[in-house]
Amino acid sequence: MEYNLYINGKSVPCHSHMDIFNPATGELLGKCPVAGREQLDAAVSAAAEAFKSWSQTSDEVRKAACHGMGKILEDHAEELAKLVTEEQGKPLNGLGSRFELGGCQAWTHYTADLELPVKVVQDNEEGYVELHRKPVGVVGSITPWNWPLMIAIWHVVPAIRSGNTVVIKPSPYTPLGTLRMVELMAASLPPGVLNVISGRDDLGQMMSEHPGIQKIVFTGSCATGGKIMASAAPTLKRLTLELGGNDAGIVLPDVDPQAIAEGLFWGAFINGGQTCAALKRLYVHEDIYEDVCAALTGYAANLPMGNGLDENTALGPVQNEMQYNKVRDLVSDAVANGARVLLGADPKEGPGYFYPATLLADVSNGMRIVDEEQFGPALPIIKFSSLDEAIEMANASENGLGGSVWSADVDRAKEIALRMECGSVWINKHGMIQPNVPFGGVKKSGIGVEFGEEGLKEYTTIQAVYS
Known part of the structure; x- marks a missing residue:
């Protein structure tokens, strides 16, 4: 099937195409x-022209349009979920x-109801000053x-929701679901408010350089990210x-190792470990190190891996060959440098990019598997003796x-959390993000936040009005 672009409210054919393959088959x-x-x-x-009117629409119109997109997602959830499984690999x-489509609906409806009211910062005999939040313009996603x-x-x-218009470019590995989703959701919007183009990586650079785009939002x-910034x-x-x-857990x-094994495993292996905020490094106190290793291994040993279209599959393939x-x-390097394989590390030949769930013990900082973000189904488990050392x-x-x-x-865990250098810290769980809680990173993990009122503000500029 040949897919089309969607620009200015119309399906637009393209003279050039690239093949998209199922990573499981x-x-x-x-x-x-x-x-x-x-x-x-x-x-x-198209987005710039649509911005002229969309930016002037009322709050209620924008809210209703976003709820309309949420309803479209509900109506087409199974179709889109199947397409995601086929092109990304994750289980249904x-x-x-x-789960992903449920998240799409939840975030859409929650964000639809967010508001950025006018803020009065001065009201006295010296004057009256309001702060207004205004949309930025054309947003490139x-x-x-x-x-x-x-x-x-x-x-x-x-x-x-905040009055901008959008041009979105999906990854060249998984473009089909986004092309279809945008075409569906755009029915809730005036032409030009939401447009989707697809292509290779050079298209992203064209977007970040484009003088007609006022903001870029990027996840990757x-x-x-550094190239986009430049x-x-x-x-x-x-x-x-x-x-x-490259999130750490302590x-x-x-x-009780048995009680936390399931939470640890899915904190690390959600989406086969292919999640920015998945647990990538696990630091375990020496007194319970072997018990935690055993509990994790016992939990993970019998989870079925296979084609995500099989309703019984728990783990799918890695998405792409790279x-x-x-x-x-990274796993081979760790084993060569003394890591103890608790589970996995033995990929089988055959169709699909199936790498088994892999647990590695007796690793340390300085090994590549710890220092580099693996972004896949392999978890290094590091032993520590003192809390200061772990932090x-x-x-x-x-x-x-x-x-x-x-x-x-x-309470003690919260004290430790405040010493960790990261944007979010979870207690006795990992990676459970919410649409009402700002999410973002420090150091090289990014700039700005998403979600909630704070995330909505990132799509606006401030205008002060004095009277």
């Missing part, structure tokens, strides 16, 4: 349009594609391949960048997206 799934500068210019022009069930539809929603809905790797600099675009994680000796090879390389190792990273503390003493 290797089979051809569809043909994605490859847009160039001409199509990008058309999408930006569990924390998979149906560049999304990744791991949660292709939910992250698109995180970009698109707050932009539209630190390296690409190419956006000449036009002084506003940026929201949610970048790499397990204190007062926990990421599969990176995970395999120092957890913070010894260029990243700072999320972290977690696992303890029976929640």
Whole structure:
């Protein structure tokens, strides 16, 4: 099936296409349009023209349009979930594609009801001053391949809710679901408010350089985020960048290893570990180190891996060959440097990028599997003896997206959380983000936040009105 672009309220065919394959089977799934500068210019022009009227619409109109998009997502949830599984690989069930579509709906409806009222900052004999939040203009959204539809929603809905218009470019690995979703959701909006173009990586650079785009929102790797920041600099675009994680978890000796094993596993292996805020490094106190290793291994040993369209599958493939090879390389390097394999590390030949859930013990900071973000189904487990040592190792990273503390003493865990250098810290869980809580990173994990009122403000400028 050949897919089209969607620009200015119309399905737009493209003369060039690229093949998109199912990562579980290797089979051809569809043909994605490859847009160039001409199509990008058309999408930006349509968005700029639509901005003139959309930015002046009432709060109630924008709210209703966003709720309308949420209703469309509900009506087409199963169709879109199946498409996500086919092109991304994640299972339909569990924390998979149906979960992703549920998240799309929840974030859309919650964001629709957010408001940014006029703020009075002065009202006295010296004068009256109001602060108004105004939309930025045309927003360029560049999304990744791991949660292709939910992250698109995180970009698109707050932009539209606050009065902006959007041009979105999905990852070249997983474009089909976004192309279909945008075409569906755009029925709730005037032409030109939401446009989707697809293509290769060079299209993203064209967007970040484009003088007609006033803001870029990007989710992806630190390296690409840096390139976007550099190419956006000449036009002084506003940026929201949610970048790499390499999240650390610290397990204190007062926990019950069996009780936390399931939470630890899914904190690390949600979406096969292909999640920015997944648990990537696990630091466990020496008193319970072997018990935690055993409990994790016991939980993970019998989870079925396979084609996500099988209703019984718990873990799907790595999404693409490049990421599969990176995970395999990091695990091989760790084993060569003394890591003890508790589970996995033995990929089988055959169709699909299936890398088994892998647990590695006896690793340490300085090994690549710890220092680099693996972004896949492999978890290094590091032993520590003192709490200060654990915190120092957890913070010894260029990243700072999320972290977690696992303890029976929640108050003590909160004290430790405040010493961790990351944007979010969870107690006795990991990665459970919410639409009402701002989410973002420190250090090289990004700039700005998403979600909630704070995230909505990122799509606006402030205008002070004196009277």
